[in-house]
Amino acid sequence: MLSKKTQYAFKALMYLAQHEHEGPVLIAEVSKKKKIPLKFLENILLELRKAGILDSKKGKGGGYFFAIEPKKVNLAQVMRLLDGPISLLPCVSLNFYERCKNCDEKKCGLNMAMVQVRDATLKILEKKTVADISFPE
Structure with a gap:
């Protein structure tokens, strides 16, 4: 069975993929739209960033985005x-x-x-x- 953590990761990754061409997406937006607890989501996205799947940008216009194409993340x-x-x-x-x-x-x-x-x-x-x-x- 998939853990809640992995289920949330897939929800977040799907959301980011759907909005991939809009630029970086704020964690708060993903959290709200996908109903994922913010602190839990922060840890998940950090792990995905450390693994090289996601990247992030700080400041105005910042947020998370794919470091590699979603079609290359199995x-x-x-x-x-x-x-x-x-x-x-x-x-x-x-x-x-x-x-x-x-x-x-x-x-x-x-x-x-x-x-x-x-x-x-x-x-x-x-x-x-x-x-x-x-x-x-």
């Missing part, structure tokens, strides 16, 4: 940044692998099933971008 990238692993078990994670205790992965039916789930999920999330989910308001 959903898996954002989810991993904010929530960590996408896989349902640590033993099948590509980027956050951890061996399960007392388990032989080569003989574990659950592991084998979760690898298929992970692969099917990633096939979609790595192809879909912020631009794909950003419909005009």
